[in-house]
Amino acid sequence: MKRPGFPLLVTVFATLLAVALLAWLLVAGGKGERRLVTVGLYENAPKIYTAGNGRPAGLFVELLDAMARLEGWKLRYVRCAWADCLKQVERGELDLMPDVAFSVERTQHYDFHRISVTSQWSQVYCAPRLKVLSLADLAGKRVAILEGGIQKPLFDNLMASENLRYRPILVSTFDQGFAAVMAGEADAVATNSLFAAYNGRKYKLLETPIIFRPSNLYFATGKGRNADLLRRIDAHLADWRIDADSIYFEALHRAMAASPEMLVPHWMMWSLLGLGGSLLLLGSLSLLLRRQVGQRTRALETITRELESQRADLEHLAHYDVLTDLPNRALFFGHVEQGFAEAKRNASRLALIFIDLDRFKPINDRFGHAVGDRVLQQAARRMSECIRASDTVGRIGGDEFVVLLRDISCAEDAARVAEKIRAALSQPMSVDELELSLSASLGIAVYPEHGEDEGEIAKNADRAMYYAKDRGGNQVKVFDPAMPPACPLGA
Numbered sequence: 001m002k003r004p005g006f007p008l009l010v011t012v013f014a015t016l017l018a019v020a021l022l023a024w025l026l027v028a029g030g031k032g033e034r035r036l037v038t039v040g041l042y043e044n045a046p047k048i049y050t051a052g053n054g055r056p057a058g059l060f061v062e063l064l065d066a067m068a069r070l071e072g073w074k075l076r077y078v079r080c081a082w083a084d085c086l087k088q089v090e091r092g093e094l095d096l097m098p099d100v101a102f103s104v105e106r107t108q109h110y111d112f113h114r115i116s117v118t119s120q121w122s123q124v125y126c127a128p129r130l131k132v133l134s135l136a137d138l139a140g141k142r143v144a145i146l147e148g149g150i151q152k153p154l155f156d157n158l159m160a161s162e163n164l165r166y167r168p169i170l171v172s173t174f175d176q177g178f179a180a181v182m183a184g185e186a187d188a189v190a191t192n193s194l195f196a197a198y199n200g201r202k203y204k205l206l207e208t209p210i211i212f213r214p215s216n217l218y219f220a221t222g223k224g225r226n227a228d229l230l231r232r233i234d235a236h237l238a239d240w241r242i243d244a245d246s247i248y249f250e251a252l253h254r255a256m257a258a259s260p261e262m263l264v265p266h267w268m269m270w271s272l273l274g275l276g277g278s279l280l281l282l283g284s285l286s287l288l289l290r291r292q293v294g295q296r297t298r299a300l301e302t303i304t305r306e307l308e309s310q311r312a313d314l315e316h317l318a319h320y321d322v323l324t325d326l327p328n329r330a331l332f333f334g335h336v337e338q339g340f341a342e343a344k345r346n347a348s349r350l351a352l353i354f355i356d357l358d359r360f361k362p363i364n365d366r367f368g369h370a371v372g373d374r375v376l377q378q379a380a381r382r383m384s385e386c387i388r389a390s391d392t393v394g395r396i397g398g399d400e401f402v403v404l405l406r407d408i409s410c411a412e413d414a415a416r417v418a419e420k421i422r423a424a425l426s427q428p429m430s431v432d433e434l435e436l437s438l439s440a441s442l443g444i445a446v447y448p449e450h451g452e453d454e455g456e457i458a459k460n461a462d463r464a465m466y467y468a469k470d471r472g473g474n475q476v477k478v479f480d481p482a483m484p485p486a487c488p489l490g491a
């Protein structure tokens with residue numbers, strides 16, 4: 001194959017160079033054709049203002065910046081006072097003026113797009129020392145009002161309609177108007193609702209009920225100029241206002257972030273603060289007091305519970321035997337007394353069984369007192385297991401026990417129970433490693449056969465018990481008057 005010659009290479013290279021040059025020119029030229037849009041920038045936060053970093057900010061700026069990015073506009077913000085800005089727009093020295101309220105008079109000098117950016121109303125704020133409830137209260141007063149602003153003609157008309165006159169103090173920003181009232185150079189200021197909502201915290205002025213015409217806000221251009229800008233602005237607003245996630249609503253929320261402030265007189269604020277502080281103090285004291293009372297109450301409840309439990313323990317100690325937990329002599333004979341009263345009332349029978357362990361002392365002596373204690377406890381348990389719930393067993397001495405049997409039919413009933421007890425006690429007892437044998441002597445006396453009252457019955461049961469013991473123990477004896485007298489009870 002024949003290799004391309006030198007002229008051909010030069011031609012290809014020159015062609016590529018020409019194409020690259022053309023592309024660059026097109027791009028560079030395109031850049032150069034970006035539409036420059038000059039915009040009036042004045043101070044009216046939160047709609048349009050200069051931020052702390054010196055850059056334009058606010059609702060109108062955010063929206064215009066977003067449109068410029070989409071449209072390829074190059075924006076140049078020009079700082080000017082409101083009235084001056086408007087004049088420059090009218091003369092065509094500025095392309096756009098943001099934040100202009102629509103009015104028929106203004107259409108003679110300006111063009112507006114059709115979809116409003118937002119709305120506001122106008123309102124008068126006054127110095128805290130003034131009381132302004134109606135337009136008449138502003139008669140003869142100095143009212144700061146924005147030069148060239150929508151409020152001026154509207155407020156003039158409002159006052160004129162009620163034959164009132166006021167002294168307008170023309171200012172070039174709303175900030176100046178508020179500052180003039182603060183400095184005592186004006187009595188009140190007419191402003192827009194958005195500015196007041198955003199800046200109210202800064203200036204402690206009073207909101208008055210004088211609210212006048214709501215107005216829609218737009219970008220404006222000089223008459224007959226920049227119709228293409230207005231068309232594009234409308235197109236974007238139309239898109240954004242139907243999309244809740246659009247930049248339009250984001251910017252609107254940011255602008256409205258400062259909540260409208262309720263401006264209240266200083267004395268009222270301090271009074272409320274004082275009242276709040278006092279209530280807080282009282283609340284804290286009451287809480288503290290309640291806590292202390294609560295603590296004391298809980299402590300007292302604990303002490304009361306402890307005392308109650310100690311009282312119950314003492315009560316128990318007073319009536320029950322510590323070792324066996326059986327009723328002691330006092331409680332037992334209390335039951336006996338009740339039993340006799342019932343028996344006499346109902347003409348029924350009852351019996352007392354006196355029980356004395358046989359040869360208990362040697363157990364103590366041989367195996368020690370602790371073993372003796374365990375034997376007494378087991379004996380008490382066995383006796384309790386042999387009687388009905390309505391009967392009572394008590395410990396009335398070292399190894400002496402008594403059983404009260406209520407409502408029996410005859411002496412044989414008592415003898416059967418006594419025999420049961422005897423048999424239970426004579427069963428071998430395991431204490432620790434030991435297996436012990438025990439026996440008991442039991443004596444029975446029955447009311448009314450063996451005595452008139454509890455003293456006599458007890459004495460005779462004891463006599464029968466001794467009789468059983470004398471016969472070698474481990475047996476039950478029913479009282480018989482022929483039995484010899486016993487040692488006195490408990491002796």
Ligand SMILES: Nc1nc2c(ncn2[C@@H]2O[C@H](COP(=O)(O)OP(=O)(O)OP(=O)(O)O)[C@@H](O)[C@H]2O)c(=O)[nH]1
Nearest residue numbers: 323356357358359360361362364369372373398399
């Ligand atoms: N381990 C122990 N022994 C006690 C208790 N109370 C009394 N005793 C003892 O029980 C014994 C009772 O005496 P007695 O009735 O004469 O002794 P006994 O060997 O049973 O004599 P008889 O009844 O005649 O068979 C005494 O040694 C007392 O010290 C107690 O609570 N625990």
